[in-house]
Amino acid sequence: MSTLHPLIPMLQSRQDEDASTLGQKFSDQVQRVLQRSMQIRHLDAGSCNGCDWEIQSLLCPAYDMQRLGLDIVASPRHADCLLVTGSVTRHLEIAAIRTWEAMPAPGIVIAVGACACGGGVLQGSYCTAGGVKNVLPVDISIPGCPPRPQALLHGLMLALDRIEQKLHHSNHEFRIGRSEA
Amino acid sequence: MTDVVTSPAVDLQQLSGGELLPSRVPGETRVVVPLVTLPRACQVIVDGVGARLATMVAQDERAETGSFTLAYTFAIPDRRWMTIECQVPADSPAFPSVTPLVPAAHWYEREARDMFGLEPEGHPDLRRLVMHDDWPAGVFPLRKDFDPSIPVPRVEADPYRFHTLHGDGIVEIPVGPFHAGVIEPGHFRFAAVGEVVLALEPRLFYTHRGIEKLIEGKSLDHGLQIAERICGVCSLSHAVTYCQAAEQILGIEAPPRAAVIRSIGLELERLYNHVGDAGNMCAGVGFMVGVAHGARLKDELQRLNEQFTGNRFLRGLSAIGGVRRDLDVEFAAQMSLELARIAREFGELTAMILGSETTMERMRRTGILPGDLARALGVVGVGARASGIDLDTRRDHPYAAYRDGETARRRDGKTARRPDGQNLPPSPAVGRGAGGEGYSAVGRGAGGEGHSAGGGEGFPVPTREEGDVAARLLVRIDEVAVSFALIQALIAEMPAGPLIAGWTPPTTDAAAFSATESPRGENLHWLRVNAQGTIERYRVRSASFPNWPAVAAAAPGNMVPDFPLINKSFELCYACLDR
Ligand code: SF4
16 A cells, blocks of 8 residues: 555644654554444534535545545444534434434544534524534534644544444443433 | 716605615615505515615514514615615514515515514415424514523424425425535425426525524624624625624724725635635536545635634634734735636636536536526525626625725726636637537626626626526636636735724614625625614525525426536525524
């Protein structure tokens, strides 16, 4: 396999020569933990679309997360983790819960952006849940309004650690907990 | 200004038969009419002077006047505004619907019904629009007596009734609210025979966040934080629109340097959107090389945004009274070079797209929005210009640095260069090179000939007549050229001076509105503050509001698999619409 491009072009320009090694390490970790690529499902639970466009830009040639073994999938049934943006609006709450329920265990939930992490500027609205944690069990929170693509990649690295933790340490317990829910 | 006003304000007043009220912004004729004559007054303005319904604002003034008010604001072709108001009594909250006479009013009136409980009598479609089925009847969130801190329970209700078509071989295809890609949520209901769409009905407002209510009672500065987050990719347009409305109320104006910096930011916003959209439209036909290049250039433009403002979406640039960031000479020079390179590379990308016959063939004659339909729906932005409607807020209601007097900018606008190096006005350029007869490069208006109305006669507004996906792509490509030229011209003649004007919170009740041309079309914000200096009412009419019904209207007759392409060619936003 050819060597990976630097993980983050901007980091590289700041003389972070570790960037490409970091990418390689991450990619290796994906292989080791999942034995395949990490599959991500995006869920817009009422964002302003800023966060979503940043997720979209992870697919562009500058970040190209597919080379690291990460991809966006079309169905929650194929997903290892859920990238949730927005503070969860009333009109999307039920659909968001159904999406999460359709995911296979361990089903990592990542809250992306200030809105998803804690309601953001929408705190106090009659029509939002004030953050993903009030609706779904959040594993990782990525702050920012919106978080930069680099922060999203960092969050995904943490999510992989979390998957590893859950698979190794609370696999059985977690699966039972999930099916009862 | 005087030379462009073809008729004095009193004409509009006479036409509408209303009683004159003090205007809220320069160039506005504001009248009040009795409830019964409201539809007729709106119709004569639309039919008589070719006005476009720009927004409708409902207000709960029961505490002050004992009634609700409705205000229909129209954009008049000669650079003016016209507002027709009426009072709706609190004890019988109903009004004669304007929709049968002015179809563009349809969603506004349904929204007023959901949010204020005002019944539009005679409206052909009285289903819920903004609030979905499980929202209890009789609870109206924008009424002043609604307390947002008390949770509203979900209720059992009949599910939304989509219009259904019956007949042999008709299948219904439900899609959404969540879609397969990284897209915003919305539900689409297709009726199709085989591959052909017979009808499409969108069900939207899933991301309704209650922003108009949330902002009430907040200070003007706090309000800006929220207004800037209505939409990600039109952040700056929304922020500037809000700031301009607030400045109008405060009686201040952004200093010249701030006006230029705002315009540079607004053009950068248009650039990263249009460049990315040109690429994304390729996704609709599976031309992935185009997608990748579009996304790459978009990201480079967003990095430029970040270097300029500290945010990839240009957030935090605009403040009430001016801007928060300066553009120093050194960075301006760097930006100018960078933009010249990106313009060149975008030229390569467009040549690639337009030169791909299979791509263009899918786009031509697909998703046609007829001009008369676009006019009836009050469509704005690229969608309107690609269907032969010559409108652009930058020229028609100029603001920031688009105002008259920017002679150098005008001059440079006239000699705007296409990214592939061809001058903008001459015709047989890119489109024809792509083998598209009937797609001569720029429609009319590029040289601005014969535009009596403002923004500098030379302000180039590319339009096309075809109304199809290809036309929307070509209008975007032409607008990109104009934006690149505008930024270069603005950088070249940055006036010196302060960045922000000082202000103190207002102490009297006042209202104003303002409009800007976002990448998606005209954004219009209506703002009212009270004597305590906090926001009393805020109404956002984004470009997506009048344009969404046009997407549904452009789909029938096309293949189901072409819908994503048609949708991308309009490139509307759900967050802006749903608020
Ligand atoms: S965190 Fe910011 S960018 Fe993300 S959805 Fe909320 S307002 Fe938009």
